[in-house]
Amino acid sequence: MAEDRHVAVLVVGGGPSGLACAASLAGSCEVLVVEREQRAGGIPRHSDHTGYGLRDRRRLMRGPAYAEAWRTAALDAGAELLEGAMVTGWTGDREVSVTSPAGRFRVGADAVVLATGVRERPRSARRIPGDRPDGVLTTGQLQNLVHLRHHEVGHAAVVVGGELVSWSAVLTLREAGCRTVAMVTPYAKAEAYALFRWAGRAALRVPVVGHSDVVRIEGRVRVRSVVVRDRATGAETTVACDTVVTTGDWIPDHELARSRGLELDPGTRGPAVDAALRTDAPGVFAVGNLLHPADTADVAALDGAHVVAAVRDWLDRGGTRRGVRIAAEPPLRWVSPQYVEPGGEPPARERLLSWTDTLVRRPVVEALQDGRVVGRCRTWWPAAPGRVFRIPSGILDDVDATRGEVTVRLRA
Amino acid sequence: MTYDVAVIGAGIVGSAIARGLAGSELSVALVEARSDVGDGTSKANTAILHTGFDASPGTLESRLVARGYHLLGEYAEATGIPVERTGAVLVAWNDEELAVLPGLKEKAEANGYHACAIVDADEVYGLVPALAPGARGGLRVPGEAIICTWTTNLALATDARRRGAALLTDHRVESVTVGDGSRAAVTEGATVLHTTRGDIAATWVVNAAGLGADQLDAAFGHRRFTVTPRRGELFVFDKLARPMVPLIVLPVPSSRGKGVLVSPTIYGNVMLGPTAEDLTDRTATGTSEAGFEFLWEKGRALMPQLLEEEVTASYAGLRAAIDRPDYLVDLDPDQRYVLVGGIRSTGLTSGMAVAEHVLELLTEAGLDCSPRADLPPPPRMPNLGEAGIRPYQDDARIAADPAYGTVVCFCERVTAGEIRDALASNLPPADLDGLRRRTRAMNGRCQGFYCGAAVTACLEQGAVPEEVAGRG
Numbered sequence A: 001m002a003e004d005r006h007v008a009v010l011v012v013g014g015g016p017s018g019l020a021c022a023a024s025l026a027g028s029c030e031v032l033v034v035e036r037e038q039r040a041g042g043i044p045r046h047s048d049h050t051g052y053g054l055r056d057r058r059r060l061m062r063g064p065a066y067a068e069a070w071r072t073a074a075l076d077a078g079a080e081l082l083e084g085a086m087v088t089g090w091t092g093d094r095e096v097s098v099t100s101p102a103g104r105f106r107v108g109a110d111a112v113v114l115a116t117g118v119r120e121r122p123r124s125a126r127r128i129p130g131d132r133p134d135g136v137l138t139t140g141q142l143q144n145l146v147h148l149r150h151h152e153v154g155h156a157a158v159v160v161g162g163e164l165v166s167w168s169a170v171l172t173l174r175e176a177g178c179r180t181v182a183m184v185t186p187y188a189k190a191e192a193y194a195l196f197r198w199a200g201r202a203a204l205r206v207p208v209v210g211h212s213d214v215v216r217i218e219g220r221v222r223v224r225s226v227v228v229r230d231r232a233t234g235a236e237t238t239v240a241c242d243t244v245v246t247t248g249d250w251i252p253d254h255e256l257a258r259s260r261g262l263e264l265d266p267g268t269r270g271p272a273v274d275a276a277l278r279t280d281a282p283g284v285f286a287v288g289n290l291l292h293p294a295d296t297a298d299v300a301a302l303d304g305a306h307v308v309a310a311v312r313d314w315l316d317r318g319g320t321r322r323g324v325r326i327a328a329e330p331p332l333r334w335v336s337p338q339y340v341e342p343g344g345e346p347p348a349r350e351r352l353l354s355w356t357d358t359l360v361r362r363p364v365v366e367a368l369q370d371g372r373v374v375g376r377c378r379t380w381w382p383a384a385p386g387r388v389f390r391i392p393s394g395i396l397d398d399v400d401a402t403r404g405e406v407t408v409r410l411r412a
Numbered sequence B: 001m002t003y004d005v006a007v008i009g010a011g012i013v014g015s016a017i018a019r020g021l022a023g024s025e026l027s028v029a030l031v032e033a034r035s036d037v038g039d040g041t042s043k044a045n046t047a048i049l050h051t052g053f054d055a056s057p058g059t060l061e062s063r064l065v066a067r068g069y070h071l072l073g074e075y076a077e078a079t080g081i082p083v084e085r086t087g088a089v090l091v092a093w094n095d096e097e098l099a100v101l102p103g104l105k106e107k108a109e110a111n112g113y114h115a116c117a118i119v120d121a122d123e124v125y126g127l128v129p130a131l132a133p134g135a136r137g138g139l140r141v142p143g144e145a146i147i148c149t150w151t152t153n154l155a156l157a158t159d160a161r162r163r164g165a166a167l168l169t170d171h172r173v174e175s176v177t178v179g180d181g182s183r184a185a186v187t188e189g190a191t192v193l194h195t196t197r198g199d200i201a202a203t204w205v206v207n208a209a210g211l212g213a214d215q216l217d218a219a220f221g222h223r224r225f226t227v228t229p230r231r232g233e234l235f236v237f238d239k240l241a242r243p244m245v246p247l248i249v250l251p252v253p254s255s256r257g258k259g260v261l262v263s264p265t266i267y268g269n270v271m272l273g274p275t276a277e278d279l280t281d282r283t284a285t286g287t288s289e290a291g292f293e294f295l296w297e298k299g300r301a302l303m304p305q306l307l308e309e310e311v312t313a314s315y316a317g318l319r320a321a322i323d324r325p326d327y328l329v330d331l332d333p334d335q336r337y338v339l340v341g342g343i344r345s346t347g348l349t350s351g352m353a354v355a356e357h358v359l360e361l362l363t364e365a366g367l368d369c370s371p372r373a374d375l376p377p378p379p380r381m382p383n384l385g386e387a388g389i390r391p392y393q394d395d396a397r398i399a400a401d402p403a404y405g406t407v408v409c410f411c412e413r414v415t416a417g418e419i420r421d422a423l424a425s426n427l428p429p430a431d432l433d434g435l436r437r438r439t440r441a442m443n444g445r446c447q448g449f450y451c452g453a454a455v456t457a458c459l460e461q462g463a464v465p466e467e468v469a470g471r472g
């Protein structure tokens, strides 16, 4: 199989981040976006509720309209979209194999941008034991069923998880005529509520069971009930339901990143990138939720625009990943980007993105290099579990490029 | 009508027997309680094609496993059932286990298997570098292989059907009126099986009902054995773990069975399990917290690196253990009844040999089972294995039929063409699980996050809807 096609920039994945990248780049060079779904747009295409577009398109939109807007923008800018085509592996440093109805072929590129997104961990990956009945879904599958196929889901659902997306599941269930009888989250109750801002107050009537896990699913044909265990007391309660939605608990779709041998961050499990979104492989870039599982679509799309400078730089001069390694200290699970160059280009929106496992209402964030505090700031927003915590990248301004790893930590 | 033979149970064993019988002039019914074939123990095992090296020499099981290994190996080649001849290494972790190895090698030889070799710790780590530290040595069993149990069952049942056997799914046999052999009654003295979908008359009956075999045996008036469901729970790890496990890693067997193994799967994943737990409920195929914890501990001891990878699936199967250390196959000439019981933990491998054995018994009893001349060729099964070329990789195939270029299930790379073929096959799926077993759709790491709704739509419409098929 010879290289069948060569382009300047290949974007793998046509979600908001990939499309935004294509829209920003296509004016100056040849860009091909390969998307495995029948239509580009990514997750928002399946997610027919409002809450999209605030930071990038400056207005609140419903998911499908938002997805379509980015698709149109990419096409209008002159990018080529190959839809219903899947990148299945690498055949060279910047060359991939593609399966499509038109055949199987290779695409080589001067630069490759990975924009493959994230998925939610399904029940199996969370290791929830019990029967294996119908009616256990991820939010992604739920939204596909309801929004794309207008399928019945059930009457009484238990939502597992306490992230932003968990509320998205509640909204979709309601639209499908299914009541959420409990939202079971490992976090304290109030934290789960604190997350809920953008989806409207009405859904708040969902009973939140905090500090708890679903430890068993029961029902032979269809879900009949789940067993919920309190983390502190160990007490178990049986909750009757016919549907279980496992929400959030993200894992990047990192198969291509891994099979290319890219350095991955142990916290995000996505590629470790610098502030300009370069990976450690020359000419291979990464954007979107693949890097920060999972942020909102607008932030993913802004990555797509942000990476353009580094891609152009690579095409013109061949710049490679640079900077000092940034690591997260618990309760921060990860911080992205993982490399920042002091005095160099700042990350997108001048923010480090991170994820916390415990709530800190008015956090002080500190940056330490070789055990010494080199930067500190207080944010007026909380660090709350279940959504990305944004840190002004200015705390890294005094990092010394010649010294060791920087650790980012939270103080109450 | 009165069938010459009714075979009860469309697992691997029953399907193999029905296929064998349907190759003669006899009329055959394959009677199954569930809506699909291969929906019992035959769908949930560790899917190893065993050489039989560790069977008890001299038993029927030893003989039939060794024979089945060859029969199924050849049949797999003829039908395209995926097999990967990875080999196995049995690992000893202490002096005691190390001391057992020479005996195991001798046992293998007594079973007619001569390719085992004792290897030292360095060789063990050479074979499986990701293994936890502390291995002392091992026994190589180069002949052990991995196979697709779903395709095996499906091929045998499809073959049986193409040879003319009637497949009667959703027919649970609830009671039996044993025929007296006279030619007087309407049923001409045949045995009548009373099922949930009406009566079935047959001159001969073969009981291959797996977990239900003892109850059915009781309906024939026997009280000779009890089936104990022995649950085995398993984890399937992400494909990204596959390079860690190039071959089957077996523990030294104990009295509790074969113990927990780590094995590659034919679909390119890694499997950890099974547990062994005696239950009373024959339908308890759920997984348990205790089982998960046990497996996690075992995994940590065997290959800690494996636990860093995502779990793609977990499931449990029930072995039909009986209160004796061998298969129980017996023909009753008066009742014109054959019991095939206690095919516990090796029946995937031995199924075709069990069928051959049953045909021999029936021939001795005077039934003409000799093959007829006009047999259809064995079916060609779709390749679900990672070792062969999958349709999404097959340029020529996509060129001839673009539906093989439309990937519907991204994680498992199942195309619209394959889903279409399964729905239109001689033995179409009855439910979502059936479609999954025929194509692997939805079996991947996202478990339907992307394709679940599309695959459900395919099943409900019995075809691939246009918007799923795309331009293919």
Ligand SMILES: Cc1cc2nc3c(=O)[nH]c(=O)nc-3n(C[C@H](O)[C@H](O)[C@H](O)COP(=O)(O)OP(=O)(O)OC[C@H]3O[C@@H](n4cnc5c(N)ncnc54)[C@H](O)[C@@H]3O)c2cc1C
Pocket: A012, A013, A014, A015, A016, A017, A018, A034, A035, A036, A037, A040, A041, A042, A043, A044, A047, A049, A050, A051, A052, A053, A085, A086, A087, A088, A115, A116, A117, A118, A139, A140, A143, A165, A168, A169, A253, A256, A287, A288, A289, A290, A294, A295, A296, A297, A298, A300, A301
């Ligand atoms: C249920 C749910 C509700 C949400 N609600 C909101 C909300 O209200 N507001 C908001 O702002 N955000 C919301 N989000 C988050 C938002 O969807 C994501 O931030 C956004 O989609 C991320 O964009 P992305 O481009 O990084 O990835 P994705 O949108 O995931 O796109 C990745 C694309 O890459 C494709 N792809 C992957 N691998 C390959 C390959 N090998 N070959 C070809 N193509 C490939 C995929 O098919 C996909 O289309 C929600 C997410 C979910 C799951």
Ligand SMILES: Cc1cc2nc3c(=O)[nH]c(=O)nc-3n(C[C@H](O)[C@H](O)[C@H](O)COP(=O)(O)OP(=O)(O)OC[C@H]3O[C@@H](n4cnc5c(N)ncnc54)[C@H](O)[C@@H]3O)c2cc1C
Pocket: B008, B009, B010, B011, B012, B013, B014, B015, B031, B032, B033, B034, B037, B038, B039, B040, B041, B042, B043, B044, B045, B046, B047, B048, B049, B050, B171, B172, B173, B174, B208, B209, B210, B211, B212, B213, B216, B231, B232, B233, B274, B316, B317, B318, B319, B343, B344, B345, B346, B347, B348, B349, B350
């Ligand atoms: C965890 C585990 C791991 C294993 N690993 C391996 C392995 O690696 N290699 C190997 O060779 N073997 C293995 N086995 C064993 C193998 O799976 C079984 O021996 C084999 O599947 C048995 O097939 P069967 O046809 O006898 O039973 P089944 O597949 O259970 O079929 C019996 C059928 O009979 C039907 N039935 C029952 N009662 C009635 C009734 N009254 N009326 C109508 N129909 C009825 C059932 O619905 C079922 O479909 C394993 C088993 C387990 C549980």
